[in-house]
Amino acid sequence: xxxxxxxxxxxxxxxxxxxxxxxxxxxxxxxxxxxxxxxxxxxxxxxxxxxxxxxxxxxxxxxxxxxxxxxxxxxxxxxxxxxxxxxxxxxxxxxxxxxxxxxxxxxxxxxxxxxxxxxxxxxxxxxxxxxxxxxxxxxxxxxxxxxxxxxxxxxxxxxxxxxxxxxxxxxxxxxxxxxxxxxxxxxxxxxxxxxxxxxxxxxxxxxxxxxxxxxxxxxxxxxxxxxxxxxxxxxxxxxxxxxxxxxxxxxxxxxxxxxxxxxxxxxxxxxxxxxxxxxxxxxxxxxxxxxxxxxxxxxxxxxxxxxxxxxxxxxxxxxxxxxxxxxxxxxxxxxxxxxxxxxxxxxxxxxxxxxxxxxxxxxxxxxxxxxxxxxxxxxxxxxxxxxxxxxxxxxxxxxxxxxxxxxxxxxxxxxxxxxxxxxxxxxxxxxxxxxxxxxxxxxxxxxxxxxxxxxxxxxxxxxxxxxxxxxxxxxxxxxxxxxxxxxxxxxxxxxxxxxxxxxxxxxxxxxxxxxxxxxxxxxxxxxxxxxxxxxxxxxxxxxxxxxxxxxxxxxxxxxxxxxxxxxxxxxxxxxxxxxxxxxxxxxxxxxxxxxxxxxxxxxxxxxxxxxxxxxxxxxxxxxxxxxxxxxxxxxxxxxxxxxxxxxxxxxxxxxxxxxxxxx
RNA sequence: GGCCCCGUAGCUCAGGUGGAUAGAGCAGCAGUUUCCUAAACUGCGUGUCGGAAGUUCGAAUCUUCCCGGGGUCACCA
Numbered sequence: 001x002x003x004x005x006x007x008x009x010x011x012x013x014x015x016x017x018x019x020x021x022x023x024x025x026x027x028x029x030x031x032x033x034x035x036x037x038x039x040x041x042x043x044x045x046x047x048x049x050x051x052x053x054x055x056x057x058x059x060x061x062x063x064x065x066x067x068x069x070x071x072x073x074x075x076x077x078x079x080x081x082x083x084x085x086x087x088x089x090x091x092x093x094x095x096x097x098x099x100x101x102x103x104x105x106x107x108x109x110x111x112x113x114x115x116x117x118x119x120x121x122x123x124x125x126x127x128x129x130x131x132x133x134x135x136x137x138x139x140x141x142x143x144x145x146x147x148x149x150x151x152x153x154x155x156x157x158x159x160x161x162x163x164x165x166x167x168x169x170x171x172x173x174x175x176x177x178x179x180x181x182x183x184x185x186x187x188x189x190x191x192x193x194x195x196x197x198x199x200x201x202x203x204x205x206x207x208x209x210x211x212x213x214x215x216x217x218x219x220x221x222x223x224x225x226x227x228x229x230x231x232x233x234x235x236x237x238x239x240x241x242x243x244x245x246x247x248x249x250x251x252x253x254x255x256x257x258x259x260x261x262x263x264x265x266x267x268x269x270x271x272x273x274x275x276x277x278x279x280x281x282x283x284x285x286x287x288x289x290x291x292x293x294x295x296x297x298x299x300x301x302x303x304x305x306x307x308x309x310x311x312x313x314x315x316x317x318x319x320x321x322x323x324x325x326x327x328x329x330x331x332x333x334x335x336x337x338x339x340x341x342x343x344x345x346x347x348x349x350x351x352x353x354x355x356x357x358x359x360x361x362x363x364x365x366x367x368x369x370x371x372x373x374x375x376x377x378x379x380x381x382x383x384x385x386x387x388x389x390x391x392x393x394x395x396x397x398x399x400x401x402x403x404x405x406x407x408x409x410x411x412x413x414x415x416x417x418x419x420x421x422x423x424x425x426x427x428x429x430x431x432x433x434x435x436x437x438x439x440x441x442x443x444x445x446x447x448x449x450x451x452x453x454x455x456x457x458x459x460x461x462x463x464x465x466x467x468x469x470x471x472x473x474x475x476x477x478x479x480x481x482x483x484x485x486x487x488x489x490x491x492x493x494x495x496x497x498x499x500x501x502x503x504x505x506x507x508x509x510x511x512x513x514x515x516x517x518x519x520x521x522x523x524x525x526x527x528x529x530x531x532x533x534x535x536x537x538x539x540x541x542x543x544x545x546x547x548x549x550x551x552x553x554x555x556x557x558x559x560x561x562x563x564x565x566x567x568x569x570x571x572x573x574x575x576x577x578x579x580x581x582x583x584x585x586x587x588x589x590x591x592x593x594x595x596x597x598x599x600x601x602x603x604x605x606x607x608x609x610x611x612x613x614x615x616x617x618x619x620x621x622x623x624x625x626x627x628x629x630x631x632x633x634x635x636x637x638x639x640x641x642x643x644x645x646x647x648x649x650x651x652x653x654x655x656x657x658x659x660x661x662x663x
Numbered sequence: 664g665g666c667c668c669c670g671u672a673g674c675u676c677a678g679g680u681g682g683a684u685a686g687a688g689c690a691g692c693a694g695u696u697u698c699c700u701a702a703a704c705u706g707c708g709u710g711u712c713g714g715a716a717g718u719u720c721g722a723a724u725c726u727u728c729c730c731g732g733g734g735u736c737a738c739c740a
Binding site: 031034035038047051167304315330334335403430452454501514518522525530539542549550598603610618621624641662663 | 666667668669675676677678679680681682683684687688689698699700702703704705720721732733734735736737738739740
């Protein structure tokens with residue numbers, strides 16, 4: 001609603017500038033004035049035009065305001081325009097009409113042109129348990145998916161599985177050499193683990209750390225052990241051998257644990273494309289043909305990359321003469337094998353439907369109302385259509401910015417400009433541990449690390465906070481609170497409430513930071529349920545619902561009840577700023593949805609929802625609804641609670657946060 | 664060394680394309696419950712916006728340089 005008015009006003013001002021000065025402006029900057037008393041919109045456009053028109057800003061502002069006021073058609077929805085300060089133009093909304101329209105419409109964004117969008121997130125190496133860093137990825141990704149869907153886009157969610165990479169190879173080396181197991185032995189081990197309740201992903205967490213140390217534990221053995229790792233990796237890539245069967249067994253079991261972990265947070269996927277299929281279905285061969293044909297790749301005949309197929313890096317300078325480009329990115333090694341970036345280029349051609357080949361698909365994991373599919377060499381004939389997207393978002397941390405840029409550059413080089421433009425590396429900074437947190441977890445922390453602001457999580461070192469451990473701790477903490485506050489509830493209700501609050505706390509925690517700020521993880525902050533946290537937002541909804549329970553009505557009815565009622569006097573009355581603030585904030589939700597998508601920044605929504613909850617708390621304190629005597633005013637107060645509920649629940653749903661009935 | 668990110672209150676962070684008096688939360692102190700849930704609310708503070716120049720009517724925001732912290736630049740993935 002706010003967005004609609006804003007666009008309308010911008011258009012009106014543009015029209016005025018056209019007729020008044022015969023000038024065309026690109027964008028009319030519209031912001032909210034620092035105080036509500038100045039109105040709902042303000043523009044500094046007169047300052048910008050001052051030089052061009054050789055007039056004082058104030059004079060220009062007066063002329064624009066005069067022109068706006070002269071025609072009724074220009075002022076639809078607005079009560080007044082005025083000049084303020086040295087030349088600001090402030091606009092006041094017709095509050096009653098605005099509230100009426102917002103109560104009625106619900107301001108649901110219409111899908112202008114529904115695009116087929118593909119979002120890839122989570123993508124954890126299936127060789128160890130998920131940790132806090134992965135949680136940030138999955139929560140950012142899932143929230144962005146909900147935002148896109150909220151805006152009416154058709155979204156496929158993919159979780160890429162690197163099941164044939166070095167990390168899985170490391171765990172296989174651990175099983176086959178540190179534990180001296182063959183395939184039968186690994187199967188037996190997995191049965192034992194299952195029997196005594198040890199999670200395979202937790203077991204691998206420790207094993208992976210052990211192997212990583214083992215490689216370099218004996219200097220004279222290091223070379224041989226590293227060769228063992230490489231041989232294992234090759235066996236995985238080739239497939240069809242006992243080593244690859246062990247890898248398949250373990251990585252699939254770990255993958256299932258990951259899906260279960262994410263499901264605890266309400267995160268689901270449509271497809272799990274695996275590297276093994278990219279290799280075995282020879283996606284690369286087709287990509288290689290295209291890349292060679294278009295000259296994106298060329299065979300290097302000299303220098304350090306002699307014998308490789310290489311590609312120029314984005315933004316790299318032209319190399320003089322026929323000297324080799326030493327800075328080029330190797331895509332095919334001199335031994336004929338393909339690098340990660342090469343495989344990624346092929347995979348991304350598939351994402352955009354440009355490869356000329358598809359995966360096979362099998363159902364893999366059942367959600368309550370749908371299936372998650374996995375790639376397979378030979379799939380089922382009946383499967384949903386995957387790939388062929390118009391736009392893609394890759395939720396991958398900022399450390400992979402370079403390889404991502406290489407893939408985009410390759411698409412560009414192939415002439416797929418449109419696709420390159422709609423390829424977004426949804427980048428975010430890592431989650432690290434504060435030294436205090438590391439000490440709390442009994443990790444050894446060097447003197448040097450102790451002085452740092454944060455320490456990077458490392459799966460290789462087994463250094464980090466496991467996702468499920470964190471979720472368990474959150475639930476234990478919320479459960480304690482719920483038990484104390486609501487002894488009258490059943491065991492099942494208390495557990496469900498505790499889970500809802502725990503998930504709300506975790507998801508909000510991961511969303512409140514903007515993408516490019518490093519999260520220095522600390523249990524104290526993550527386990528907090530007060531202040532700017534998920535539970536604060538949930539609590540606001542709980543309060544609203546409590547009001548409606550006691551009033552024996554519903555938000556829908558409360559909104560319908562203000563139809564045709566003249567709300568204007570109540571919204572503009574002395575002391576009613578708190579009421580109008582709630583309406584205005586609530587009406588901005590769609591604007592925020594827009595901004596979050598165009599900037600790929602979910603944190604804006606988190607902040608907005610928090611502010612709406614704050615505005616409501618303020619309103620709640622100042623205006624007692626149930627005891628209101630004026631029947632018209634009571635309708636307005638109830639409707640105010642209702643718009644809060646509607647918009648807050650909508651925003652929370654996008655963030656994957658549910659609102660319990662009581663808490 | 665090249666490139667990317669960060670530096671704002673004691674701590675953790677917001678401050679869309681430059682705009683009116685730089686804001687939240689936490690921590691601290693003092694209060695609020697015969698009243699719709701106190702996971703709430705009220706009050707009390709501090710800022711060389713890392714530093715310096717520049718652009719501009721106007722800079723936390725843009726440009727350049729410098730300082731500090733982190734990341735990244737493999738025939739690893």
